[in-house]
Amino acid sequence: MSLDLFSQYIFAGITYGIIYAIVAIGFNIIYNTTGIINFAQGEFVMLGGMTAISFNHFIPLPMAIIAAVLFTMLIGALIEIVFIRWLESPSVLRMIIITIGLSIIIREIALHVWGDTVRALPYFTGNVVSSVTLLGASISPQVLWVLAVCSCIVVLLSLFFKFTPLGKEMQACAANRLAATLCGINAKNMVTFSFMLSAAIGAVAGCVVSPITSSQYDMGTGLAIKGFTVAVLGGLGNSMAAVAAGLLLGILEAFSIAVGFPLAFQDAISISILLIILFVRPHGLFGNKEAASLKEF
């Protein structure tokens, strides 16, 4: 394999990998504050992309994306307030089933609103054929957009959790909910915020990736599985590790195609990785076994 081709695959892998990482971070934010795995996480990505496409018919692209992100945040907040907030210490099984039910409902509504046609946002700069040469690989400018936006999200999130009062309050809830409540933090509101935040970053990811991968009503499930794989691979709840794990999975997928692995089985690769990791190292590649055994799965 020539060096040019090699870097071409690396870029393809990184592009997908960072999207998986964003979905994984969405999982982690909600998991950290609630202990819930939100099976509807992939639907946020779909909603972000689809609503931005619809809004783009009426308003310019940047406005449409902002509107779509706000809309998806609203949906995230609604989901939490209507379905989750008032439940008293629900069992894990119950939460799994509720969030799966929600993902089905969102997907079916999307099917009835947008139909099953494949749509896409226009390229942010240039068009389908425009390309930039970087390290011998010719890549679409949209790939750079994806990388830039997703990196920004990751950096901003870590700054948010480190330096803003709201971020610290959310972290306090994640560390110890009771102690946080005793310190005067409204834990229930923090959960709502975590749903909104996770919906928002999912929607942003859905928008930037839409020109490359297109958006369709049923794209959520596949993304959710891969995002979860990445979250587990990095160690559930650890967002920085999720980025590394995401890039790893993305590059692995890209090279599996390079060596002639059938495209149809591409999903099977990540799921096999998920299964292997779950069986061999359920606390994740970068996780700590002792810390993981204290968590409730």
Added chain:
Amino acid sequence: MATKKITTIALLVTVVVIVQIGTQLTGTSYYLTQLTMTMYSCLLIIGLCLVMGYAGQISLGHAGFFAIGGYTSASLTTLNVLPSLESGSSCVHLLNSFGLLTASTSMYGDPLLRIHPWIAFVVAITLTALIAFALGIPVLKLKGHYLAMATLGFGIIIFRIVLAMAFFGEADGISDVPGFTLLPGLTVTGNIEERIVNYYIAAAVLISGFVLLLNLIDSRVGRALRAIHGAEDAADAMGINTARYKLYTFVLSAVFAAIAGVLLTHYTGGISPSDAGVMKSVRYVAIVAIGGMASLWGALAMGGVLNFLSLRGLFGSYDDAVFGAILIIIMLFAPEGVLRLSLWSTLKRFKVER
């Protein structure tokens, strides 16, 4: 105990017979086709109920087991082995000398030699049991979200395999699956003339499966399972081999799913990738949840009603959405299942006192 069992069987048989006679009298015997299909789905659902309600383990991959059963049987029974017989394959010769191949002619009059469905059935069930066993050993060590995702992942892998492989007909699935002659004169097939017979075959299979499970949960195994569900560590401490019980239950329910898959495939004459889809698995979980998780009766009743309504097309294009909504509503307001709501618990108390 014995009288209770006989009452149960008698009750179920009576319902089955009354429904059949009812459809005959009202001239609506076309309902029997959907009822037959419903009963096969119910077989899978009561098996899943054992895993979810009694052993307390979620499985989002049961459509995968259904598909393994259905696809194995369908691909084997539609395979024409005549060329390999002529080229002298010893394996095929052996089958032929035992009379385990059935000769027929294709639509165009070409001679066909096919593997007898019983062979396919045995292969399908064995294969499913082995896969469930191999999968169950690592998977059942997981809990909660991890277990849900792992079984979901298994389901998706099966879906991808049947969708991508030409041997399984890719997106079209496998059609023209021949009938399954259980005994001479007793064939699982979608022929209109044999509708009533098939209705009773399905009922017999379902009732036997149901009684088997009822016996199981009333036995030492059932008590062990309930102990696991209540508190796994405590059950372990009491000397129950929790891992083994969970595994056996999982394999048994996978076998139930595979039997349902084989019989339903032969009944409808085909299977397609959508039967292996994630939505199907979710739907099965939904029905078990609505029935009240740890209630075989609930699973049977809800499986019967909801599958039948869905097959009748009552929910139209909102079919999946209806199941999603039911799932959420039940989990929010009645996590114990609808049969546990106050009206029903009063009825139940009445029954116990009597």
